[in-house]
Amino acid sequence: MTRIAVCAPSTPLTREDAARLTALAAAEFPEARLVIHDQCFAVEGHFAGSDAQRLDALVECANDPSIDAVWFARGGYGACRIAEAAIAKFDRTAQDKVYAGYSDAGYLLGGLYRQRIGRPVHAPMPVDLRREGGEAAVRRALGWLCGQGAGHEEPSLAAERHPVVAFNLMTLAMLCGTPLMPGLAGHVVMVEEVSEYLYAVDRLFFHLTAHLGGVAGLRLGRVSDVPANDRPFGMDAQEIARQWCDRHAIPFLGTADIGHDGGNRIVPFGLAERGQGQ
């Protein structure tokens, strides 16, 4: 039995999202026990409830001894407003859990990884059910959380000897220099992006690569739904990533099979535990 608590540190789920998730898990993952925190449905402005509501729900899930994994419901923005204060309230019980999500949830994954709390994991989230291929993405996350293991992980991990992390590019750029930023020396850093102009991707790489001294290398996930600008940028996302890596002598290691899409693979932070899931 894997006991998974779902909370929403950023933006809300709908009851319909939750019903789909519960039905899929009940039908296909009898070994999972899902506990969807009511805070997932709270709404205050942009967010899934006030900062205090989101923080309290997250701390409650993290410190609950009956829970094995905390799964972030959805990104969209908001986790950075509560991450530092929430993590400060995590107790000993929170140390042994998996924390799974991506996109805006990266603020939490980063902060937890910095403090070596539990196992942060880049993984699809419940809200992905809304996208094309989203059921496959959610199955992948649930399967990994239920210990089905390495078959769901990003393919380069099988041969990777360095510790790894995976982030949304914007999220990692915003983490730089904050109290949530983990030390990434010696790591392979994977980044992906969605819905940003290529000039904004270039700008984010300018910023991020100035903060990645000592990393083992960078892999580029998918850069999708790039808006059309009034003129072509003149480089694609991979050329942009390569250029900025070159400037800072960061090895560019190629692509990563992650992104804001149904194909988004699992990246457990840190060193691979060979032949195991979590």
Place this chain on the structure above:
Amino acid sequence: MTRIAVCAPSTPLTREDAARLTALAAAEFPEARLVIHDQCFAVEGHFAGSDAQRLDALVECANDPSIDAVWFARGGYGACRIAEAAIAKFDRTAQDKVYAGYSDAGYLLGGLYRQRIGRPVHAPMPVDLRREGGEAAVRRALGWLCGQGAGHEEPSLAAERHPVVAFNLMTLAMLCGTPLMPGLAGHVVMVEEVSEYLYAVDRLFFHLTAHLGGVAGLRLGRVSDVPANDRPFGMDAQEIARQWCDRHAIPFLGTADIGHDGGNRIVPFGLAERGQGQ
């Protein structure tokens, strides 16, 4: 006679922009001699020519002993790609000049201020002629460059005892932690933004305020053309700025009369030189 060189470290001007600028200056500022570098009209992808072209033109203007002020033609993105390498090539002649612009030109203003080269000045740019109220903005910049002085400056400067800087919020957030970022301890920091969602403004304040330890305070310029999101954010820009300042014990000092608009006032970086223009 004030000899002003115009170059484009980011995106290009049109010949029509340049003709309007030249006509306005000739009619109203006979004491200004404008030299519009041909590189302003170069186009390569997003940029006003290649990185090498933009860098060479900027260095040429900065190191030209016959020039008093270098005026950046336009923002739009690109200056961060060349700023560090360009400034490294500035010679003694570059030390005595004014450098004027805003928005994406902030990467250069920041890098120059860090190295105490010349006088960086937040000021309207030639491309502002395209906007409503743009002629007034360009007159303000030309007037200040021609020594007409403090009447064009941001109003709070008259009583300000701390050194000041002014930046686009995104630009300053991206500067943080890079080799272009000036030390801002003891400074009043003014920021303005355009065309960003309020959640993105909040995210930028999360990042920026984590890097502003020791500043004397923050003033908020206009946050304009905010796109409509699928739901209200729940706070306005000033509430966002206040919240993040409060978290980091940064005094929030109120508004600043700067922004991506015709009313954008002049902010010479550093300590005011009372009763003078440049």
